[in-house]
Each structure stands twice: as C-alpha cells, then as structure tokens.
Amino acid sequence: MIKIRPHQKKDIPYRVKWLNNSNVNKFIGDELGQKTNLRKEKEWFANYQKTKNKKFFTICDDSKLIGFVGLSNISKQNKNTDLFIAIGEDEYRGKGIGKIAMKWIIDYGFNKLKLHKINLGVVKNNIAAVNLYKSLGFIIEGDMKDEVFSDDKFYDFLSMAIFNKKT
Numbered sequence: 001m002i003k004i005r006p007h008q009k010k011d012i013p014y015r016v017k018w019l020n021n022s023n024v025n026k027f028i029g030d031e032l033g034q035k036t037n038l039r040k041e042k043e044w045f046a047n048y049q050k051t052k053n054k055k056f057f058t059i060c061d062d063s064k065l066i067g068f069v070g071l072s073n074i075s076k077q078n079k080n081t082d083l084f085i086a087i088g089e090d091e092y093r094g095k096g097i098g099k100i101a102m103k104w105i106i107d108y109g110f111n112k113l114k115l116h117k118i119n120l121g122v123v124k125n126n127i128a129a130v131n132l133y134k135s136l137g138f139i140i141e142g143d144m145k146d147e148v149f150s151d152d153k154f155y156d157f158l159s160m161a162i163f164n165k166k167t
C-alpha cells in the first residue's frame with residue numbers, strides 16, 4: 001500500500017541514492033545530471049528543517065521507501081508553490097504510483113495549505129512526466145527553448161500549472 005509521510009533524517013541516504021540515479025537526475029535538479037553525496041544531503045536536510053516554505057514527503061510502498069514528492073517556494077502571499085516529484089526506485093515507475101502521489105500533493109496544496117496555484121517545471125522530452133501532469137489538469141504556461149543543457153545537448157523546458165477551482 002502506498003503511503004506518503006513527512007521526509008525524515010533517516011531518509012537522507014535514500015535521497016542520495018535516488019538523486020544519483022541517472023534515470024532520475026537526467027530530469028531533475030537545477031543542473032541536469034548533477035551528482036550528490038551524503039555530506040551535501042545532510043547539509044540540505046539541516047537547512048530544510050529551518051525553512052517554513054518547503055514541504056518534503058517520502059513515498060513508501062508499505063515499509064519500502066521509493067521516492068519523494070513535495071512543494072517548495074510556498075508563498076502565503078501569492079497562494080502559490082512549486083511542485084516536484086521523483087519515483088527513485090526504477091522498478092516502481094510506470095505502476096500508477098506517481099499519479100497517486102501527485103493527486104495526494106495537489107490535495108495537500110489546495111485543501112490543506114489553501115493555495116490557489118501549483119507550478120512545476122519539466123524538461124519537454126520527459127514524456128512520462130508531461131503526460132502525467134496533463135492527465136491531472138496541468139496546463140502549459142511557458143515553452144522555453146534550449147533552456148537546459150545536458151549530455152552535450154540543449155533541451156526545451158515547460159512551465160506548467162494547475163489552479164484551485166475553489167479559490
């Protein structure tokens with residue numbers, strides 16, 4: 001059974017594993033393909049604990065940790081946020097778990113945090129992610145040419161958003 005719970009200190013080694021997985025980091029992060037290590041992620045966690053505008057959650061299949069989902073740059077003033085998600089364990093992708101986690105975090109953002117708009121950025125050739133976001137009602141607000149560079153190539157980048165119809 002899929003469970004989503006707050007990200008904990010003991011999850012740090014899994015973050016390192018997932019963010020170093022090339023199937024994940026080719027699509028995620030400020031600079032695609034970037035590697036991380038335990039020291040950097042411990043530092044990241046210490047900073048995360050001090051911030052109020054980020055919410056990170058770990059996605060679990062019963063007791064097995066499989067990925068993360070969350071919201072950053074949560075703005076109470078603008079009632080918006082940026083969403084991110086990764087299924088870090090290769091064998092758990094394409095099984096409907098990303099969709100479950102996305103629905104959960106959208107509900108959290110709209111109904112618990114009372115936000116109006118959830119934004120996300122996605123590399124245009126990340127077909128699985130783009131299809132997933134469209135299937136949930138995200139619309140394309142921006143289509144940026146040659147926005148990211150990785151593996152000797154430039155890639156287009158989409159800015160997508162979903163709106164809370166109740167606010």
Ligand SMILES: CC(C)(COP(=O)(O)OP(=O)(O)OC[C@H]1O[C@@H](n2cnc3c(N)ncnc32)[C@H](O)[C@@H]1OP(=O)(O)O)[C@@H](O)C(=O)NCCC(=O)NCCS
Nearest residue numbers: 027085086087093094095096097098099122128129131132
């Ligand atoms: C993107 C990601 C979160 C999707 O999660 P997932 O659990 O693999 O996706 P799901 O099985 O829930 O699929 C949900 C929908 O996504 C789309 N999808 C998923 N895999 C797909 C694929 N290989 N090709 C095309 N569409 C795909 C489909 O629309 C699917 O809906 P459907 O099954 O009703 O047709 C996951 O693949 C992932 O973590 N990728 C690596 C990191 C990443 O890209 N993160 C997002 C950065 S913006």
